Amino acid sequence: MALNKKQIKRLYRKRALNYDFTANLYYLIGFREQKYRHESVAMLNLKQGDTVLEIGCGTGLNFPILFKEIGNDGKVIGIDLTDKMLEQARNRVRKNKWDNFELINIDASEYVFEGEVNAVISTFALTMIPEYEKIIRNISRALEPGSRFVICDFKKPEKYPDWVIDLGVFITKPFGVSLDLGNRKPWKNMEKYFSKVEVKEIFSGFAYIAVGIV
């Protein structure tokens, strides 16, 4: 069963301190996390000075990649449900002396867009939010025509026997993944609200990067 928000918060409060290290352990099974992060950010087509929103930003593992694209004149808004994950993100921002990051402890389904946002990204977070369709719709309405929303996340692969899928769920369970999340297909919801959507499978179909263009 998918975790509820209280359980998600509890899980990520526990994981926060070691999150970056444990996320790296997935390299052992061939999950090229940094490569997927770079590919996802590249698909945003950011330029220096842009404002980008990251949904479920966690400890801020995408921040260095985003900062490189938007520079000192741009802005990153990171939102996350779990205070302890954001604490780690704040430490990262402080250590790097970035002064153009705004971090907000909020449920993404309650986030209200204010001011201009040029692009939105979410990596390994959106599928676990039950209101993901509402979030996708809000994003499509907030962005200007031509602007992009990129999702990178796990998904249930089409072509494998059940035992392989069960193994995939077992391996990702420490991060709140459950089999029923396989029924959530955010990239399909994207097709309802964005004029163009491209989806690329990664990690043998166990994950994907989708870009929606308004």
Ligand SMILES: C[S@@+](CC[C@H](N)C(=O)[O-])C[C@H]1O[C@@H](n2cnc3c(N)ncnc32)[C@H](O)[C@@H]1O
């Ligand atoms: C697997 S972590 C991914 C963190 C980061 N995006 C990354 O790529 O490393 C999932 C994150 O989603 C956040 N999250 C889960 N539900 C959320 C919600 N409803 N609103 C905002 N953030 C949420 C969790 O707190 C957690 O930090």
